[in-house]
Amino acid sequence: MPKSILPLQFFVQRSSMERRDLTKSQAMRGFVFGSLIFFAVFASTAVPIPLYSTFQSQIGLTNADVSYTMLWYLCGVVLTLLLASRLSDAFGRRRVTFLTVVLAIVGCLLFLQARDSFMVFAARFVQGVSAGLTMSAVSALVVDCISRYNLSLGSAMASCGSMVGIMMGSIGVGVLFGATHSTQAAFGVMAVILAVSACGLVFVPDPLAVRASKRSVLKVSVFIPHHAKRAFFVANCLYLATWVTGSFFQAFSSPLAVAELHSSSTLLAALVLSAAMAPSMIGGPLTARLTRKHALWVGIALLCASSVGMACTLAAHATAAFLGACALFSVSMGITNSTSLRMLLVAVEPSQTSAIIGSVNLFAYLGCSVFSFLFGPMVGAWGYTGSLWLLAAVNGVLSVAVLAVARPLK
Structure with missing residues (x-):
């Protein structure tokens, strides 16, 4: 097993975990219903944004x-990934998914x-914890x-x-x-959808035949494969570049649509966020x-070009062109993140899947947390267009x- 570097636990011991041999039918059921839960949880994190x-x-x-609100959300994610990213290794994938x-x-x-900002912050923190467990x-x-x-x-699904x-x-x-002009309806319907998605777990086999010990996973640990440190660095840079920009849209797609695209439509705010996220798949x-x-090179080129394109089209208040640039950015995110994650997954043992995914997401969310402190002052000083130019520069440096x-790397 490759060595691992950990800031608080400096070595990950060999795991006794083993995957279950699933039939193709079982594997597809697990993938489909697991993906539906993945979608539902992150759909719930998007509901408050518009x-x-x-x-x-x-x-x-x-x-x-x-x-x-984005900071509290990211705090929930980061703490979960740091403290509980391997929880499902010991308690089972299905049980932790239900939680x-x-x-x-x-x-x-x-x-x-929610009646004040503190309730909103608390709700976003809990959503961050659920997102961290999902990741x-x-x-x-x-x-x-x-x-x-x-x-x-x-x-592709994981990234x-x-x-x-x-x-x-x-x-x-x-x-x-x-249609309803009711925030109550929005969150109520989302809660029902989540409950229905959980019912799909009945049809999902737990892919772990042998789990890790509970003591081994209840530690603060970060897994970095020693023989794939370059790939880990690449993945973290690309995740950070794309996720910081994505976090900006999560926080400001609604006021951005009002201020720069001159529309108070909730649907347009939703389209801005969707264009920056959905095509990544x-x-x-x-x-x-x-x-x-070669896929990385293509993704990086598209990332840099689309980042500049978003800033230019927003400055021109060109709604359609801006949505197109956001969609190209999203595609670049899909190319870079899925390719870099696949590089890591083929480099580690199957028992290290949750550890490596959790570690990549942890570093990405830590970076997003730092930038979230700056988003408010950044928008106040340079506006939305100037902020996108600054993010384009950050993406260029990381690229x-x-x-x-x-x-x-091959």
Whole structure:
């Protein structure tokens, strides 16, 4: 087993975990129902985003409060990935997945009771915890079920399924709120959808035949494969570049649509967020015939070009062109993230799936947490267009770092 570097636990011991041999039918059931839960949980995290403008008028949220909602969400994610990313290794993928859905429902119920900014922060924190468990436990469930038959599909879901879920929630709440003008209806319907998705676990086999000990997973640990440190660095740079920009849209798609695209439509705010998230799912399949290295080059080139395109089109207040640039950015995110994650999954043992996925997501979310502190002041100082130019510069710097490090990779 390769050595691992850990900031608090400096070595991950050999695991006794073993995957169960699943039939193709069992694997597909696990993949499908696990993916539906993945989508549902992240849809629930997107529901409040187009509604922030409504919350600003109803309960007095400020732009700073909107920025801090993303911070509380990221804190929930980061703490979960740091403290509980391997929870499903010991307690089982299905059990922790069920817990994830329960927490997502609790987040919706807290939003139903929100009367001030503190309740909104609490709801976003709980949603962050559920998202962190989804990124580790549900991702591992999906990958473990399908990897024997189609690893590319599993890596695409683990790296980009959250974006599709966010798109579904964003579009859904845009349509529902446009018809009802009720935040209560939006969160109530989402809670029901989550409950229904949990019922699918009845048809999902737990892919682990032998689990890790409970003592071994209840530690603060980060797994970095010693023999794949370059690939780990590449994955973290690309996740950070794309997720920071994605986090910006999660926090500000609604006020951005009002200020720069001159529309108070909740549906347009939802379309902005969806364009920046949803097409990511097709990024991996689009470059499946390329070598992993060539796919990275294509993804990086598209990432840099689309980042500049988003800033230019927003400055021109060109709604259609801006949505197109956002969609190209999303495709670049799918290409870069799914390809870099697949590089890591083929480099580690099957028992390390949740550990490596959790570690990549942890570093990405830590970076997003740092930037979330800056989003509010950044928008206040340079506006939305200037902020996108700054994010384009950050993406360019990280892309150069990846190009320098990734040359020896295949």
